[in-house]
Amino acid sequence: MSLTTDVKAELVSIRNAAPTVRVAEVTTILRFAGGLHSIANRVAVEAEVDAEALARRVVRDLMEIYGVRPEIAQVQSGTGQEGVRYAVRVIAAGETLARQTGLLDQRRRPVRGLPNRLTTGSREELAGVWRGAFLAAGSLGEPGRSAVLEVSCPTSEAAMALVGAAHRLGIAAKAREVRGTPRVVVREGEAIRSILSIIGAGRTAAAWEELRQRREVRAGVNRLVNFDDANLRRSAQAAVAACARVERALEILGEEAPDHLRMAGELRLAHREASLDELGHHADPPLTKDAVAGRIRRLLAMADKRAQQEGIPDTESAVPAGLDE
Template identity: 80%
Template sequence: MPLTADVKAELIALRDPRPTARVAELTALLRFSGGLHWIANRVAVEAELDSDLLARRTARELVDMYGVRPELVQVQGGATSGGTRFAVRVIEAGETLARQTGLLDQRRRAVRGLPNRLTTGSRPDLAAVWRGAFLAAGSLSDPGRSAALEVSCPSSEAAMALVGAAHRLGVAAKAREVRGIPRVVVRDGEAIRAALAAMGAARAAAAWDQMRQRREVRAGVNRLVNFDDANLRRSAQAAVAACARVERALEILGDEVPDHLLAAGRLRLAHRDASLDELGHHADPALTKDAVAGRIRRLLAMADKKADLDGIPGTESAVPAEEID
């Protein structure tokens, strides 16, 4: 997804100088991109990422913050991820790193959600949690009916922790499960913009919001055009039906048509697309819209009554089938 790549490129280039924020981002990234593995009863920390640039950045952060030297490995993506992926592995000092980041508790058990100190931290730390989670497993779709910012989660507990962090940032997010995978989803357009801005992707937030506004304006214009087209189509159908009925009425009545009704009928046929108000202006002397409508109505009623007495089809029979609702 081009939008996802743009957001991640902006976030990769961002470096929060606050130590707690750096810890929060790195911990969330490790948690949402793989986390812990047990190899021969030893704890290994592994992050499987979708870009070489992000993998190298993660490796540098591990060296700078924890003094461990991770292994960088290129791996083939699975059925769901696809493509080439890059693994950052810490095996030798894996258990120490896991304890330091809070991914492993004091009883040597993996933390299923996120360390409590992260989800109850300051606003910059909460933003860093979201930044790390999105870099690890996030995606952003185009603005539109199905627009969404999503993060795939390693567990339902991790999803709920991320939802809680979003709410503390003022972003409406929901946890749901899709094909057995827990996800955190932000759907509201303004909430997506706010989430991007909170993570630090200011350019992506502005670009996404601009695209959303353009689509909303275009959709509004299309609705108006369709509405106008429908109105014009109904008006045209009504005009065709009215003229067909008037022609049939004059045919049924023949010489029995009163002069004022005959004049109204001929006026209708002479100006087939005109409104009743416009017909009134064409009359000599001029008539009101209600006067024209009344005369045409009486003309049709008189013709239908005579047709009923004579046992012949009335004025409705002249209306084309596609014009009848």
């Protein structure tokens, strides 16, 4: 199952919420999953959801809270979404329900956002608003650079109402429009975990956070491996270049190379991948790494000076193209 399905399954299983919280949730579901329609000159309330369990939850809440008897029908989605969808419809008492839930104002005008009493309610009621919005039109992406919790909104006013509710809950959310559809998004990892916990998906929040931390650790390890690989590559290139220059220096100087400088050069060629400190331990008597580096540096300088005097290629000429010492 997807993370979105996991969240919705956990939210649908919530029971025994306070009546005002149930009102906030079911009203938001009606607003975000459908809304008002005119059927035979009568106002009908309809919500189209993606799971039968959610449809039955909406039916139960409407019956228990408002005393109406909705009908459920399987429908073909008009938004191109895959899978079976379920429409919960209230026709006979649609206008009364619309007034009671605040989807119609006192002048029988549709409310474009959310009823004011919901967005100014208690923390529990605000959590109910967000739970209803996610159940109706929410989605959760996997942790990573593009991690996002997103809710598609019916209007820009509804999006702004949801953003306001998030801010009152201490969650940073933003409204944006994607291909003409208003959306509310929560992007920062800690904010996503927090909003999941607040709306009641604590189990999924913990699993999502564990997955996020695991991926961050893996990404950190990959960065370190890449860093180490780069350092090893540079070290190997430097060793190849250094050995090429020493070989050329000994070739240029021949028998004229001082014994102590020749010995340092031959150590370098005999132990091509060793560090300067390791080369010093191989010397007889042992030398410090600074002493080894100094002798090799003087050997190269002496050979380059002789090459300049004789007009022949110096030690740099022996370094393979593309390598840096």
